[in-house]
Amino acid sequence: MRRIIDLGDLKTEYVICSCEGAAEEALMDILLDNNCLLFSRENLVGHKVTRKRKAVEIQQEFLNRDYSPHRAIVVRILDSRSEKFKLSALYAERHDVYTIRTTPEIEMLLIIAEGKAAAFRQQSKSKIKPSEYCKSVLKMGNRVKSRNFWLEYFVDINMLLQVIRQYHQTKSDKSELSIYDLLKEEYR
Structure with missing residues (x-):
């Protein structure tokens, strides 16, 4: 067992x-x-x-x-x-x-970091995916799928931790584990 x-x-x-x-x-x-x-x-x-x-x-x-x-x-x-x-x-x-x-997509962290979560939720009623929103509306292009883009964008660990916390507070299904749950207690 x-x-x-x-x-x-x-x-x-x-x-x-x-x-x-x-x-x-x-x-x-x-x-x-x-x-x-x-x-x-x-x-x-x-x-x-x-x-x-x-x-x-x-x-x-x-x-x-x-x-x-x-x-x-x-x-x-x-x-x-x-x-x-x-x-x-x-x-x-x-x-x-x-x-x-990382539902709906990891790009939600970028949307939160850009301060566009409310605007995305409004526009997402048309079923636009977070990656598409980042590419077209936030003008990030295909870079959003690049490892280097993410490493450069979140070079400030405090900003990354802040958006992970914000995402956790706003996600709809709290029963699912998220990256937030992997953080040490002092970073939550």
Whole structure:
């Protein structure tokens, strides 16, 4: 029987951090480099985040190892609610998986940082996606999908932490884990 763990276990166990895209990867790197997360690079498997997202890829690349006496916990950072991720029975018994949602899209952090959250909500009634809003309305173009853009935009860690907190306060489904939940208590 699997035991139920809380996110506090991320402080002591090994972590495999799987990011959906370049933006998520950049944000996690910024937070890791500034020691803002419950886990650090030292307990991050390979000392870096990965873009591998499929369960079979994670199993082959990371879970065929002996982490004794510790365990490896998979932390998935993505916006999709429909993406399937199921470890095979052998791995599912030994490794917990946490899904961290950036719903509707990670670009919401840019919209909040630009002070345009209310304007976006008004315009989003027409079903415009946050990435499209950033590209066209905020005139950020395709750079919003670039790792370097995110690293440069959030060079000020305090600004990033502020928009993560604001996003958490305004998100509709508080039962879903978000990047906010991965922050150390002093940064919440």
